[in-house]
Amino acid sequence: MQDNTGRGIGRRAVTTALAAGLALPALRRGAAAAQVETPSFEVIGVRDPQLGAQLAVAEALSLFKEQGLDVTVRWTQSAADTLTIMGGGAANVAVGSSFTQVVLSGQKLPVRTISSLANIAGTQGFVLSPGVKLSHPRELEGKRLAFTQGNSQVLLLAKLGEIYGFDPTRIQLVNMNQSEGVVAASRGDVQGLLGWEPNLYRLVSMGGTLYATGSTVYVSGKPEPRPDGDLLLFNHSLLVATQDWIDTKPNTLAALLRALVKANEVLLKDRAKALTVLQRVLRIDPEALKVMTTANKYELGITPALIASHRFQSNWAKSINRIQEIAPPEACFSTRIAQMVSPALVTWKPAT
Incomplete structure (x- = not known):
């Protein structure tokens, strides 16, 4: 399902990018060479390490100021807020998920992704309730699982059914918000929870058993990572901007992305420092x-991995009638800003 040959600027890519000339002094020189069109502006952030980690680090360590920017991060609670704010035209730059871009494009709004932030498949998953033990995944048939309607974690069951030979339609899904789901699972009212972090962690800390995430299966009791091209679920967090800003304020967006590149390096190379910032x-x-x-x-x-998440989430969104038609990646992603920062950041090419 996923052509996942590109990994953006993860640990391996950082080494490659530095060798190619993406050293931090060069980033600062690049910022100084191009005049920022609008130094002061607002970015819609989400108070979640899946979506807001680089923003939080860049804000706390004054990395925006190093790029000549005066950025105000308006912190919100979820990517649903991004949909509302960007959909209403009340902001020009925000973070979101692959699903955010799918819905915005499905509404034909002029908002495009200019960079991924994280591959978040490993934070989406499925936890068995305390005391529930399965000798085989087919024993999920007949069980009651909490889930939150409108979220793609339900697709984990379809993939697990395909792998282990059971019928996911024989599982009863009980719609409730994530907090209710954690409580219901901890009490044994349901036999498991489909959801995302930190809710999975909360249930595990109450005695639940992690059974699968989008990237790893724990059916045997040991982690079994899925091949990059055959995950259970694909999803990314990302940085989006209006087409108007991409067209008229590219230097501003490039400076913003340079700051996030530096923040990403802190996350990868000095996790203790990053965790202190993120907790605060x-x-x-x-x-x-x-x-x-x-x-x-x-x-x-x-990257191709980011595009694969877009296609996965697009297919799911159309299947639940959240969008009427799937927008092609070329209508949803702009490589211009990342190319300005470093060609090493762009490993996907739009179809000509």
Whole structure:
């Protein structure tokens, strides 16, 4: 399902990019060489390490100021807020998920992704309730699982059914918000929870058993990572901007992305420092924060992996009638800004 040959600026790509000339002094020189069109502006952030990690680090360590920017981060609670704010035309730059871009494009709004932030498949998953033991995944048939309607974690069951030979339609899904789902699962009212971090971690800390994430299966009791091209679920967090800003304020967006490149390096090379910052800014319990940041793969750029997440989420959104038609990647992603920062950030090419 996924042509996942590109990994943005993860650990391996950082080494490659530095060798190609993406040294931090060069980033600063690049920022100084191009006049920023609008130094002061607002970015819509999400108080979640899956979506807001680089923003939080850049804000706390004054990395925006190093690029000549005066950025105000308006922190919100979820990517749903991004949909509302960007959909209403109340902001020009924001973070979101692959689903955010799918819906905005489905509404034919002029908003495009200019970079990934993290591969978040490992933060989406499925936890069995305390005391529930399965000798084989087919024993999921007949079980009751909590889930939150409108979220793609339900697709984990379809993939698990395909792999292990059971019928996911024989599983009863009980719609409730994530907090209710954690409580219901901990009490045994349901036999498991489909959801995302930190809710998975909360249930595990109550005695639940992690059974699968988008990137790893734990059916045997041991982690079994899925091949990059055959994950259970694909999803990314990303940075979006209006087409108007991409066209008229490219230097501003490039300076913003340079700051996030530096923040990403802190996340990869000095995790202790990053965790201290994230705990203060994002206000998340330190143990849950550690689990979440470990599950994320922080990576910047426009990559085949990012495009694969877009296609996966697009197909799901259309199947639930959230969008009427699927927009092609070329209508949803702009490589211009990442190319300005470094060609090494762009490993996907639009179809001509």
